[in-house]
Amino acid sequence: MIVLDKLDEKIYSFIGSSSPRKYILETFGGLNRTDADKPVYENFLRWLEKVPKLEKAKYPATFAYVEDEKNKDIIKMQEEMKNEEFYIPRSQHLFHGGVFPIENPRIGDQIDTISMFSTTIDPYTASMHAIQEDPKNLWVIKLNENTRALPLCIDGMEESEILVFSSLKLKIVDIKRIFKDSLGQKIEMDVIFLETT
Structure with a gap:
Protein backbone atom coordinates (compact mmCIF):
# COMPACT_ATOMS: atom_id res chain seq x y z
CA MET A 1 0.00 0.00 0.00
CA ILE A 2 1.43 3.37 -1.07
CA VAL A 3 -0.20 6.61 0.13
CA LEU A 4 0.69 9.46 -2.21
CA ASP A 5 1.66 12.91 -0.93
CA LYS A 6 -1.04 15.49 -0.32
CA LEU A 7 -0.84 18.15 -3.03
CA ASP A 8 -3.45 20.75 -2.05
CA GLU A 9 -1.09 23.11 -0.23
CA LYS A 10 1.54 22.91 -2.98
CA ILE A 11 -1.01 23.67 -5.71
CA TYR A 12 -3.06 26.43 -4.11
CA SER A 13 -0.26 28.31 -2.41
CA PHE A 14 1.45 28.50 -5.82
CA ILE A 15 -1.55 30.28 -7.34
CA GLY A 16 -1.99 32.60 -4.37
CA SER A 17 -4.87 30.90 -2.63
CA SER A 18 -5.09 29.21 0.74
CA SER A 19 -7.51 26.41 -0.15
CA PRO A 20 -9.46 24.84 -3.02
CA ARG A 21 -12.66 26.46 -1.73
CA LYS A 22 -11.14 29.96 -1.63
CA TYR A 23 -9.62 29.42 -5.07
CA ILE A 24 -12.91 28.30 -6.63
CA LEU A 25 -15.01 31.08 -5.08
CA GLU A 26 -12.62 34.02 -5.31
CA THR A 27 -10.04 33.44 -8.03
CA PHE A 28 -11.14 30.67 -10.36
CA GLY A 29 -13.44 32.65 -12.69
CA GLY A 30 -10.68 34.99 -13.82
CA LEU A 31 -7.84 32.55 -14.48
CA ASN A 32 -7.07 31.29 -17.95
CA ARG A 33 -6.17 27.66 -18.57
CA THR A 34 -2.41 28.22 -18.56
CA ASP A 35 -2.51 29.96 -15.16
CA ALA A 36 -4.73 27.28 -13.69
CA ASP A 37 -3.09 24.19 -15.15
CA LYS A 38 0.60 24.80 -14.63
CA PRO A 39 0.83 24.27 -10.84
CA VAL A 40 -1.68 21.43 -10.98
CA TYR A 41 0.09 19.48 -13.71
CA GLU A 42 3.57 20.05 -12.25
CA ASN A 43 2.41 18.56 -8.96
CA PHE A 44 0.43 15.80 -10.68
CA LEU A 45 3.73 14.68 -12.24
CA ARG A 46 5.05 14.04 -8.71
CA TRP A 47 2.33 11.46 -8.27
CA LEU A 48 2.97 9.92 -11.68
CA GLU A 49 6.62 9.34 -10.74
CA LYS A 50 5.41 6.98 -7.98
CA THR A 62 -8.89 1.22 -18.71
CA PHE A 63 -7.36 2.71 -21.85
CA ALA A 64 -10.66 2.34 -23.71
CA TYR A 65 -12.45 4.19 -20.90
CA VAL A 66 -9.92 7.05 -20.68
CA GLU A 67 -10.07 7.54 -24.44
CA ASP A 68 -13.89 7.54 -24.46
CA GLU A 69 -15.93 7.54 -21.24
CA LYS A 70 -18.77 5.70 -23.00
CA ASN A 71 -16.49 2.63 -23.17
CA LYS A 72 -16.82 1.76 -19.49
CA ASP A 73 -16.59 -1.90 -18.51
CA ILE A 74 -16.34 -1.70 -14.73
CA ILE A 75 -15.83 -5.44 -14.22
CA LYS A 76 -12.87 -5.58 -16.62
CA MET A 77 -11.39 -2.36 -15.22
CA GLN A 78 -11.60 -3.70 -11.67
CA GLU A 79 -9.87 -6.90 -12.78
CA GLU A 80 -7.07 -4.90 -14.44
CA MET A 81 -6.58 -2.75 -11.33
CA LYS A 82 -6.91 -5.44 -8.66
CA ASN A 83 -3.18 -5.39 -7.79
CA GLU A 84 -2.74 -1.61 -7.80
CA GLU A 85 -2.50 -0.47 -4.16
CA PHE A 86 -2.15 3.30 -4.41
CA TYR A 87 -4.08 5.69 -2.20
CA ILE A 88 -4.94 9.37 -2.48
CA PRO A 89 -4.29 10.87 0.96
CA ARG A 90 -6.86 11.96 3.49
CA SER A 91 -7.89 15.66 3.15
CA GLN A 92 -6.90 15.84 -0.53
CA HIS A 93 -9.50 17.47 -2.81
CA LEU A 94 -10.64 15.96 -6.09
CA PHE A 95 -12.93 17.47 -8.73
CA HIS A 96 -15.55 16.15 -11.11
CA GLY A 97 -17.54 17.99 -13.77
CA GLY A 98 -20.93 16.55 -14.55
CA VAL A 99 -24.63 16.52 -13.74
CA PHE A 100 -25.32 15.83 -10.06
CA PRO A 101 -27.56 12.74 -9.68
CA ILE A 102 -30.07 14.54 -7.42
CA GLU A 103 -32.33 17.18 -8.96
CA ASN A 104 -32.24 20.41 -6.92
CA PRO A 105 -29.54 19.17 -4.50
CA ARG A 106 -29.48 20.58 -0.96
CA ILE A 107 -26.97 20.69 1.87
CA GLY A 108 -27.10 17.38 3.72
CA ASP A 109 -28.10 15.28 0.70
CA GLN A 110 -26.02 12.11 0.30
CA ILE A 111 -25.10 10.01 -2.74
CA ASP A 112 -22.98 7.01 -3.65
CA THR A 113 -20.84 7.35 -6.77
CA ILE A 114 -20.26 4.54 -9.20
CA SER A 115 -17.08 2.53 -8.78
CA MET A 116 -14.22 3.37 -11.16
CA PHE A 117 -15.25 7.02 -10.79
CA SER A 118 -13.34 9.53 -12.91
CA THR A 119 -12.06 12.63 -11.09
CA THR A 120 -9.18 15.09 -11.45
CA ILE A 121 -7.02 17.26 -9.24
CA ASP A 122 -7.50 20.04 -11.81
CA PRO A 123 -10.60 22.17 -11.13
CA TYR A 124 -10.23 23.85 -14.51
CA THR A 125 -10.45 20.51 -16.33
CA ALA A 126 -13.51 19.54 -14.26
CA SER A 127 -15.16 22.86 -15.04
CA MET A 128 -14.68 22.31 -18.77
CA HIS A 129 -16.51 18.98 -18.43
CA ALA A 130 -19.24 20.68 -16.37
CA ILE A 131 -19.79 23.37 -19.00
CA GLN A 132 -20.74 20.69 -21.52
CA GLU A 133 -23.58 19.47 -19.31
CA ASP A 134 -26.96 20.85 -18.24
CA PRO A 135 -27.25 21.64 -15.41
CA LYS A 136 -23.61 22.67 -15.06
CA ASN A 137 -22.28 21.18 -11.82
CA LEU A 138 -18.70 21.30 -10.56
CA TRP A 139 -18.12 18.79 -7.76
CA VAL A 140 -15.47 19.61 -5.15
CA ILE A 141 -14.79 16.45 -3.15
CA LYS A 142 -12.83 16.36 0.09
CA LEU A 143 -11.55 12.91 0.99
CA ASN A 144 -11.85 12.22 4.71
CA GLU A 145 -9.86 9.00 4.52
CA ASN A 146 -7.10 7.55 2.38
CA THR A 147 -8.84 6.43 -0.81
CA ARG A 148 -7.71 3.73 -3.21
CA ALA A 149 -7.23 5.30 -6.62
CA ASP A 155 -0.22 10.06 -24.13
CA GLY A 156 -2.06 13.12 -25.39
CA MET A 157 -4.39 13.26 -22.36
CA GLU A 158 -3.39 15.95 -19.86
CA GLU A 159 -6.41 16.07 -17.58
CA SER A 160 -4.60 15.15 -14.34
CA GLU A 161 -7.11 12.34 -14.04
CA ILE A 162 -7.59 10.27 -10.91
CA LEU A 163 -9.51 7.01 -11.25
CA VAL A 164 -11.19 6.21 -7.92
CA PHE A 165 -11.64 2.45 -7.66
CA SER A 166 -14.48 2.11 -5.14
CA SER A 167 -17.81 3.85 -4.85
CA LEU A 168 -17.58 7.00 -2.71
CA LYS A 169 -20.21 7.87 -0.13
CA LEU A 170 -20.57 11.65 -0.37
CA LYS A 171 -22.46 14.27 1.62
CA ILE A 172 -23.16 17.82 0.41
CA VAL A 173 -21.69 20.37 2.82
CA ASP A 174 -22.27 23.51 0.74
CA ILE A 175 -23.49 24.76 -2.65
CA LYS A 176 -22.40 28.02 -4.27
CA ARG A 177 -23.19 29.58 -7.66
CA ILE A 178 -20.30 31.05 -9.62
CA PHE A 179 -19.82 32.57 -13.05
CA LYS A 180 -16.99 31.07 -15.08
CA ASP A 181 -15.38 32.75 -18.07
CA SER A 182 -15.46 30.58 -21.19
CA LEU A 183 -14.58 31.95 -24.62
CA GLY A 184 -15.54 35.46 -23.55
CA GLN A 185 -18.86 34.41 -22.04
CA LYS A 186 -19.88 34.21 -18.38
CA ILE A 187 -21.22 30.73 -17.70
CA GLU A 188 -23.35 30.11 -14.62
CA MET A 189 -22.29 27.03 -12.69
CA ASP A 190 -23.23 25.47 -9.36
CA VAL A 191 -20.26 24.37 -7.26
CA ILE A 192 -21.25 21.46 -5.02
CA PHE A 193 -18.90 20.95 -2.07
CA LEU A 194 -18.88 17.35 -0.83
CA GLU A 195 -17.08 15.24 1.74
CA THR A 196 -16.72 11.51 2.01
CA THR A 197 -18.59 9.94 4.92
Whole structure:
Protein backbone atom coordinates (compact mmCIF):
# COMPACT_ATOMS: atom_id res chain seq x y z
CA MET A 1 0.00 0.00 0.00
CA ILE A 2 1.43 3.37 -1.07
CA VAL A 3 -0.20 6.61 0.13
CA LEU A 4 0.69 9.46 -2.21
CA ASP A 5 1.66 12.91 -0.93
CA LYS A 6 -1.04 15.49 -0.32
CA LEU A 7 -0.84 18.15 -3.03
CA ASP A 8 -3.45 20.75 -2.05
CA GLU A 9 -1.09 23.11 -0.23
CA LYS A 10 1.54 22.91 -2.98
CA ILE A 11 -1.01 23.67 -5.71
CA TYR A 12 -3.06 26.43 -4.11
CA SER A 13 -0.26 28.31 -2.41
CA PHE A 14 1.45 28.50 -5.82
CA ILE A 15 -1.55 30.28 -7.34
CA GLY A 16 -1.99 32.60 -4.37
CA SER A 17 -4.87 30.90 -2.63
CA SER A 18 -5.09 29.21 0.74
CA SER A 19 -7.51 26.41 -0.15
CA PRO A 20 -9.46 24.84 -3.02
CA ARG A 21 -12.66 26.46 -1.73
CA LYS A 22 -11.14 29.96 -1.63
CA TYR A 23 -9.62 29.42 -5.07
CA ILE A 24 -12.91 28.30 -6.63
CA LEU A 25 -15.01 31.08 -5.08
CA GLU A 26 -12.62 34.02 -5.31
CA THR A 27 -10.04 33.44 -8.03
CA PHE A 28 -11.14 30.67 -10.36
CA GLY A 29 -13.44 32.65 -12.69
CA GLY A 30 -10.68 34.99 -13.82
CA LEU A 31 -7.84 32.55 -14.48
CA ASN A 32 -7.07 31.29 -17.95
CA ARG A 33 -6.17 27.66 -18.57
CA THR A 34 -2.41 28.22 -18.56
CA ASP A 35 -2.51 29.96 -15.16
CA ALA A 36 -4.73 27.28 -13.69
CA ASP A 37 -3.09 24.19 -15.15
CA LYS A 38 0.60 24.80 -14.63
CA PRO A 39 0.83 24.27 -10.84
CA VAL A 40 -1.68 21.43 -10.98
CA TYR A 41 0.09 19.48 -13.71
CA GLU A 42 3.57 20.05 -12.25
CA ASN A 43 2.41 18.56 -8.96
CA PHE A 44 0.43 15.80 -10.68
CA LEU A 45 3.73 14.68 -12.24
CA ARG A 46 5.05 14.04 -8.71
CA TRP A 47 2.33 11.46 -8.27
CA LEU A 48 2.97 9.92 -11.68
CA GLU A 49 6.62 9.34 -10.74
CA LYS A 50 5.41 6.98 -7.98
CA VAL A 51 2.94 4.89 -9.97
CA PRO A 52 3.57 2.45 -12.84
CA LYS A 53 3.16 3.67 -16.41
CA LEU A 54 0.09 1.96 -17.80
CA GLU A 55 0.59 -0.19 -20.88
CA LYS A 56 -2.33 -0.50 -23.26
CA ALA A 57 -1.75 -4.24 -23.75
CA LYS A 58 -2.06 -4.87 -20.00
CA TYR A 59 -4.88 -2.38 -19.28
CA PRO A 60 -7.07 -2.37 -22.43
CA ALA A 61 -10.38 -1.68 -20.66
CA THR A 62 -8.89 1.22 -18.71
CA PHE A 63 -7.36 2.71 -21.85
CA ALA A 64 -10.66 2.34 -23.71
CA TYR A 65 -12.45 4.19 -20.90
CA VAL A 66 -9.92 7.05 -20.68
CA GLU A 67 -10.07 7.54 -24.44
CA ASP A 68 -13.89 7.54 -24.46
CA GLU A 69 -15.93 7.54 -21.24
CA LYS A 70 -18.77 5.70 -23.00
CA ASN A 71 -16.49 2.63 -23.17
CA LYS A 72 -16.82 1.76 -19.49
CA ASP A 73 -16.59 -1.90 -18.51
CA ILE A 74 -16.34 -1.70 -14.73
CA ILE A 75 -15.83 -5.44 -14.22
CA LYS A 76 -12.87 -5.58 -16.62
CA MET A 77 -11.39 -2.36 -15.22
CA GLN A 78 -11.60 -3.70 -11.67
CA GLU A 79 -9.87 -6.90 -12.78
CA GLU A 80 -7.07 -4.90 -14.44
CA MET A 81 -6.58 -2.75 -11.33
CA LYS A 82 -6.91 -5.44 -8.66
CA ASN A 83 -3.18 -5.39 -7.79
CA GLU A 84 -2.74 -1.61 -7.80
CA GLU A 85 -2.50 -0.47 -4.16
CA PHE A 86 -2.15 3.30 -4.41
CA TYR A 87 -4.08 5.69 -2.20
CA ILE A 88 -4.94 9.37 -2.48
CA PRO A 89 -4.29 10.87 0.96
CA ARG A 90 -6.86 11.96 3.49
CA SER A 91 -7.89 15.66 3.15
CA GLN A 92 -6.90 15.84 -0.53
CA HIS A 93 -9.50 17.47 -2.81
CA LEU A 94 -10.64 15.96 -6.09
CA PHE A 95 -12.93 17.47 -8.73
CA HIS A 96 -15.55 16.15 -11.11
CA GLY A 97 -17.54 17.99 -13.77
CA GLY A 98 -20.93 16.55 -14.55
CA VAL A 99 -24.63 16.52 -13.74
CA PHE A 100 -25.32 15.83 -10.06
CA PRO A 101 -27.56 12.74 -9.68
CA ILE A 102 -30.07 14.54 -7.42
CA GLU A 103 -32.33 17.18 -8.96
CA ASN A 104 -32.24 20.41 -6.92
CA PRO A 105 -29.54 19.17 -4.50
CA ARG A 106 -29.48 20.58 -0.96
CA ILE A 107 -26.97 20.69 1.87
CA GLY A 108 -27.10 17.38 3.72
CA ASP A 109 -28.10 15.28 0.70
CA GLN A 110 -26.02 12.11 0.30
CA ILE A 111 -25.10 10.01 -2.74
CA ASP A 112 -22.98 7.01 -3.65
CA THR A 113 -20.84 7.35 -6.77
CA ILE A 114 -20.26 4.54 -9.20
CA SER A 115 -17.08 2.53 -8.78
CA MET A 116 -14.22 3.37 -11.16
CA PHE A 117 -15.25 7.02 -10.79
CA SER A 118 -13.34 9.53 -12.91
CA THR A 119 -12.06 12.63 -11.09
CA THR A 120 -9.18 15.09 -11.45
CA ILE A 121 -7.02 17.26 -9.24
CA ASP A 122 -7.50 20.04 -11.81
CA PRO A 123 -10.60 22.17 -11.13
CA TYR A 124 -10.23 23.85 -14.51
CA THR A 125 -10.45 20.51 -16.33
CA ALA A 126 -13.51 19.54 -14.26
CA SER A 127 -15.16 22.86 -15.04
CA MET A 128 -14.68 22.31 -18.77
CA HIS A 129 -16.51 18.98 -18.43
CA ALA A 130 -19.24 20.68 -16.37
CA ILE A 131 -19.79 23.37 -19.00
CA GLN A 132 -20.74 20.69 -21.52
CA GLU A 133 -23.58 19.47 -19.31
CA ASP A 134 -26.96 20.85 -18.24
CA PRO A 135 -27.25 21.64 -15.41
CA LYS A 136 -23.61 22.67 -15.06
CA ASN A 137 -22.28 21.18 -11.82
CA LEU A 138 -18.70 21.30 -10.56
CA TRP A 139 -18.12 18.79 -7.76
CA VAL A 140 -15.47 19.61 -5.15
CA ILE A 141 -14.79 16.45 -3.15
CA LYS A 142 -12.83 16.36 0.09
CA LEU A 143 -11.55 12.91 0.99
CA ASN A 144 -11.85 12.22 4.71
CA GLU A 145 -9.86 9.00 4.52
CA ASN A 146 -7.10 7.55 2.38
CA THR A 147 -8.84 6.43 -0.81
CA ARG A 148 -7.71 3.73 -3.21
CA ALA A 149 -7.23 5.30 -6.62
CA LEU A 150 -4.72 5.70 -9.43
CA PRO A 151 -3.45 8.83 -11.20
CA LEU A 152 -3.72 8.25 -14.93
CA CYS A 153 -1.67 9.74 -17.72
CA ILE A 154 -2.08 8.47 -21.24
CA ASP A 155 -0.22 10.06 -24.13
CA GLY A 156 -2.06 13.12 -25.39
CA MET A 157 -4.39 13.26 -22.36
CA GLU A 158 -3.39 15.95 -19.86
CA GLU A 159 -6.41 16.07 -17.58
CA SER A 160 -4.60 15.15 -14.34
CA GLU A 161 -7.11 12.34 -14.04
CA ILE A 162 -7.59 10.27 -10.91
CA LEU A 163 -9.51 7.01 -11.25
CA VAL A 164 -11.19 6.21 -7.92
CA PHE A 165 -11.64 2.45 -7.66
CA SER A 166 -14.48 2.11 -5.14
CA SER A 167 -17.81 3.85 -4.85
CA LEU A 168 -17.58 7.00 -2.71
CA LYS A 169 -20.21 7.87 -0.13
CA LEU A 170 -20.57 11.65 -0.37
CA LYS A 171 -22.46 14.27 1.62
CA ILE A 172 -23.16 17.82 0.41
CA VAL A 173 -21.69 20.37 2.82
CA ASP A 174 -22.27 23.51 0.74
CA ILE A 175 -23.49 24.76 -2.65
CA LYS A 176 -22.40 28.02 -4.27
CA ARG A 177 -23.19 29.58 -7.66
CA ILE A 178 -20.30 31.05 -9.62
CA PHE A 179 -19.82 32.57 -13.05
CA LYS A 180 -16.99 31.07 -15.08
CA ASP A 181 -15.38 32.75 -18.07
CA SER A 182 -15.46 30.58 -21.19
CA LEU A 183 -14.58 31.95 -24.62
CA GLY A 184 -15.54 35.46 -23.55
CA GLN A 185 -18.86 34.41 -22.04
CA LYS A 186 -19.88 34.21 -18.38
CA ILE A 187 -21.22 30.73 -17.70
CA GLU A 188 -23.35 30.11 -14.62
CA MET A 189 -22.29 27.03 -12.69
CA ASP A 190 -23.23 25.47 -9.36
CA VAL A 191 -20.26 24.37 -7.26
CA ILE A 192 -21.25 21.46 -5.02
CA PHE A 193 -18.90 20.95 -2.07
CA LEU A 194 -18.88 17.35 -0.83
CA GLU A 195 -17.08 15.24 1.74
CA THR A 196 -16.72 11.51 2.01
CA THR A 197 -18.59 9.94 4.92
